[in-house]
Amino acid sequence: MDALWLSMKLAVCVAAILLAIGMPVAYWLAYSKWRGKFLLESVVALPLVLPPTVLGFYALVAMGPRGPLGKLWIALFGHGLAFTFGGLILASVLYSFPFAVQPLVSSFESVDRKLLDASAVLGAGSFRTFWRVILPLSLPGVVTAVVLSFAHTLGEFGVVLMVGGNLAGVTRTVSIDIYDRVQSLEYGEANRMALLLLVISFAVLSVVYAVNRRVWTPWAAK
Amino acid sequence: MGGEIKPCVLAARIRKARRNAGASSFVLDVSIEVSHGITILFGPSGAGKSTLLDCIAGLTRPDEGRIAVGGDVLFDSSRKIYREAQNRRIAYVFQTLALFPHLTTEENVAYGLSSLQPEKRRERVEEILTAFRVEKLRKQKPGAISGGEKQRVALARSLVTEPGVLLLDEPLTGLDAELKAAIVDDLRAWNAAKRIPILYVTHTREEVDALGERVLAMDNGHIVSAGAPMEVLDAPRRKKLAQAAGFENVLGGTVLDLREPDGVMRVRLDESICEIEVPLGYAAAGVHVKVAIRAGDILLAVERPIGLSARNVMEGRIVSLEQRGTMVVARVDCGVLFIVHVTPGAVRALGLAAERRVWLVLKTHSCHIVE
Numbered sequence: 001m002d003a004l005w006l007s008m009k010l011a012v013c014v015a016a017i018l019l020a021i022g023m024p025v026a027y028w029l030a031y032s033k034w035r036g037k038f039l040l041e042s043v044v045a046l047p048l049v050l051p052p053t054v055l056g057f058y059a060l061v062a063m064g065p066r067g068p069l070g071k072l073w074i075a076l077f078g079h080g081l082a083f084t085f086g087g088l089i090l091a092s093v094l095y096s097f098p099f100a101v102q103p104l105v106s107s108f109e110s111v112d113r114k115l116l117d118a119s120a121v122l123g124a125g126s127f128r129t130f131w132r133v134i135l136p137l138s139l140p141g142v143v144t145a146v147v148l149s150f151a152h153t154l155g156e157f158g159v160v161l162m163v164g165g166n167l168a169g170v171t172r173t174v175s176i177d178i179y180d181r182v183q184s185l186e187y188g189e190a191n192r193m194a195l196l197l198l199v200i201s202f203a204v205l206s207v208v209y210a211v212n213r214r215v216w217t218p219w220a221a222k
Numbered sequence: 223m224g225g226e227i228k229p230c231v232l233a234a235r236i237r238k239a240r241r242n243a244g245a246s247s248f249v250l251d252v253s254i255e256v257s258h259g260i261t262i263l264f265g266p267s268g269a270g271k272s273t274l275l276d277c278i279a280g281l282t283r284p285d286e287g288r289i290a291v292g293g294d295v296l297f298d299s300s301r302k303i304y305r306e307a308q309n310r311r312i313a314y315v316f317q318t319l320a321l322f323p324h325l326t327t328e329e330n331v332a333y334g335l336s337s338l339q340p341e342k343r344r345e346r347v348e349e350i351l352t353a354f355r356v357e358k359l360r361k362q363k364p365g366a367i368s369g370g371e372k373q374r375v376a377l378a379r380s381l382v383t384e385p386g387v388l389l390l391d392e393p394l395t396g397l398d399a400e401l402k403a404a405i406v407d408d409l410r411a412w413n414a415a416k417r418i419p420i421l422y423v424t425h426t427r428e429e430v431d432a433l434g435e436r437v438l439a440m441d442n443g444h445i446v447s448a449g450a451p452m453e454v455l456d457a458p459r460r461k462k463l464a465q466a467a468g469f470e471n472v473l474g475g476t477v478l479d480l481r482e483p484d485g486v487m488r489v490r491l492d493e494s495i496c497e498i499e500v501p502l503g504y505a506a507a508g509v510h511v512k513v514a515i516r517a518g519d520i521l522l523a524v525e526r527p528i529g530l531s532a533r534n535v536m537e538g539r540i541v542s543l544e545q546r547g548t549m550v551v552a553r554v555d556c557g558v559l560f561i562v563h564v565t566p567g568a569v570r571a572l573g574l575a576a577e578r579r580v581w582l583v584l585k586t587h588s589c590h591i592v593e
Contacts, residue, residue: 125308
């Protein structure tokens with residue numbers, strides 16, 4: 001159960017961080033008129049197509065004692081970043097980035113531009129417009145972004161294996177734990193964990209689809 | 223008179239090229255002055271009316287020019303002044319109204335008052351909700367109220383901030399005349415005390431007649447005429463404007479000669495032998511002009527009329543009759559095709575039918591030279 005607890009902790013941290021940095025990035029992607037915007041869009045979408053091992057490999061190299069990030073980390077905190085919980089969070093944030101940003105971008109974009117114009121002529125600056133108009137009307141997108149980054153982090157394997165290794169209580173997440181148990185032929189235990197993960201993932205996705213289909217949305221506009 | 227707001231004037235000189243991919247790129251180039259009261263901005267769709275409002279409100283940046291309300295300069299390209307929309311104190315009601323769907327009427331109206339104390343804010347909201355008769359809807363969201371009510375709420379939301387100018391972009395389309403008149407009355411009542419310039423965009427003739435104090439007619443990015451509604455719309459100088467203003471017949475022709483003592487000139491219509499007399503205009507013999515005539519201004523007779531003051535009598539043949547509501551549209555071939563409106567009663571009384579020989583009678587002053 002240590003592994004599950006660790007995975008949950010990781011997923012919650014990653015979802016929170018992604019919400020905080022995903023919103024400004026998504027805002028910029030949704031409203032910027034810069035013509036080179038597609039470049040950043042491509043970068044954001046990269047983790048969707050890269051094998052997790054590739055992402056994990058670069059993350060590991062960067063975090064290693066000779067990598068730029070690793071050096072900085074050692075200088076600041078006196079220990080390395082690779083094979084730590086902090087390193088795991090960082091790699092997971094990168095890996096789940098598109099899952100947070102894309103739902104936010106599409107829900108920001110679907111807010112009627114005339115409402116933003118109306119807000120501006122009523123004297124609101126862009127921050128107030130975001131807070132009072134864009135965000136409330138994008139709540140389904142925000143819920144989707146949080147839930148997807150949580151679920152995606154919960155289920156990741158390749159990146160964790162590359163940068164986290166397999167340290168019990170530190171970086172051994174539930175997916176790695178399952179793999180370990182299968183390797184050592186503990187099928188009963190593996191099955192228990194796998195089933196638990198399956199149920200959690202199903203519950204989480206049900207929330208996303210229910211919100212987007214407006215089966216229940218207490219804040220629904222119409 | 224202490225405390226009353228001094229009436230101010232909106233003065234705007236704007237040049238903006240709209241570079242669209244494709245054919246419809248055009249240049250907005252206007253200079254207007256709007257004093258307090260309702261001024262109508264009239265013109266066909268695509269004339270640049272909404273772009274002009276967007277420039278005034280600060281939602282679109284003009285290439286060059288100057289915009290000022292009273293002594294307050296909002297934009298001046300030569301002095302590099304550009305004030306953002308949120309600092310212009312210009313109210314703008316969009317065609318779609320753009321009420322915030324997640325906020326109640328009360329919250330929508332209070333949106334522009336965030337800098338006030340809650341108590342003061344509540345007072346102002348209450349006051350304007352009453353003035354526009356929507357105080358009963360304060361807890362309703364826009365999705366739950368009717369079209370006319372939404373329009374009232376949108377007006378209240380814009381005006382509660384005590385703006386220096388009000389811009390209205392066809393805000394009352396889709397309402398029946400009675401409802402429209404009631405809303406306009408409330409708007410007029412409100413503005414009797416505030417005396418701000420109101421610029422009201424429309425492309426329908428009926429609204430101009432209903433609201434008109436002063437009209438600016440716009441076409442293809444330019445102001446083509448200005449004045450009282452009757453002067454502007456009954457003597458349109460552009461073909462598209464003529465059609466928008468309800469001139470069903472816009473015919474090409476060549477000026478034959480000018481008869482200055484009679485105050486008329488003769489025009490031969492293209493591809494026919496028809497000659498008509500029109501009021502003397504800025505044209506010389508040989509010049510090609512367009513003549514606009516309202517279908518409702520043409521008389522139709524089944525025998526050659528005599529003893530009339532009308533100068534233009536043309537013989538023709540009815541091509542078709544088509545009933546539209548309480549009106550019959552007749553197409554009459556006199557060498558050129560004329561569209562004539564008659565009543566169903568007249569059709570019965572005169573026994574009008576397709577192929578019937580008829581005479582059209584046109585008063586000289588019903589013929590307007592456009593372009």
